[in-house]
Amino acid sequence: xxxxxxEIDRVDAALVDYLAERAGYIDRAAELKADLGWPARxxxxxxxxxxxxxAGAEARGLPADLLEDFWRRLxxxxxxREEASLGPDGxxxx
Numbered sequence: 662x663x664x665x666x667x668e669i670d671r672v673d674a675a676l677v678d679y680l681a682e683r684a685g686y687i688d689r690a691a692e693l694k695a696d697l698g699w700p701a702r703x704x705x706x707x708x709x710x711x712x713x714x715x716a717g718a719e720a721r722g723l724p725a726d727l728l729e730d731f732w733r734r735l736x737x738x739x740x741x742r743e744e745a746s747l748g749p750d751g752x753x754x755x
Contacts, residue, residue: 691742
């Protein structure tokens, strides 16, 4: 059991690393969106991301509904992160 727990801890640490990497890309996207005058939330892109996650979950035998819920929370957090610098309308003003 100790070995399994160690592997779970290793995977959890890797997931945190990936989330930090993802946050870096979110920050870069916010910079580009500011230059383009785009809003943080772009509905079709949100749905594309969620569809990709659902497909990946289904292909791996994971619960697609659960991962969709998780990812929508992650996307909402990401959008809030972008809006902190962009403002909700993409103008760069709150």
